[in-house]
Amino acid sequence: MTSTVWPVLHYDVPGAALRFLTGLGFTETVVIRDDVGDVVHAELSWPGGGTVLFGGTKHDDGVHAGFRAGAVYVAVASEEGVDAVHERAVTAGATVPAAPHRTAFAAGGPAYACAVTDTEGNLWTFGTYRGGG
Missing domain, CATH: 3.10.180.10 (2,3-Dihydroxybiphenyl 1,2-Dioxygenase, domain 1)
Structure with a gap:
């Protein structure tokens, strides 16, 4: 069964979040960086199914702009x-x-x-x- 619910989080330091979440056991599916190397958008999968999305708070022009901790x-x-x-x-x-x-x-x-x-x-x-x- 395909998971269709994907939580979205935002981080001030998304690169640190990427390291933290992969350390927990998530696997990188998609990681998009801007021209200076900051994570703009990431999709990480959990081994048992499911995906979490996140990006950086400095990129505030997206549909989820302004959201904080969840x-x-x-x-x-x-x-x-x-x-x-x-x-x-x-x-x-x-x-x-x-x-x-x-x-x-x-x-x-x-x-x-x-x-x-x-x-x-x-x-x-x-x-x-x-x-x-």
Whole structure:
């Protein structure tokens, strides 16, 4: 199944965001740079499916201009996968508001999850919950 929901984030230093996100395990799909080498637009895929888009805040003429920090949930296949991405996030310099733990989301579904923030305040939650309560 093709993923059709792609979160969009903006960074003051998109090159650092690119390094951070690839350090977490995302794979570069598209990276477009301007004439001085700054990232204008990037598309990164997650190994289990899904894509995140981002660009720099200095390029303010796009449809998403002016947006700041956001939040993204990424479904991970296993508790071991959550632990692994948490370790990679710590290595990449993330702040950790919630270490891996067992929890339940609002829909009542059990999950194993962690939450990290990147260097610009975007909240990334990685967990085993895949929807459906």
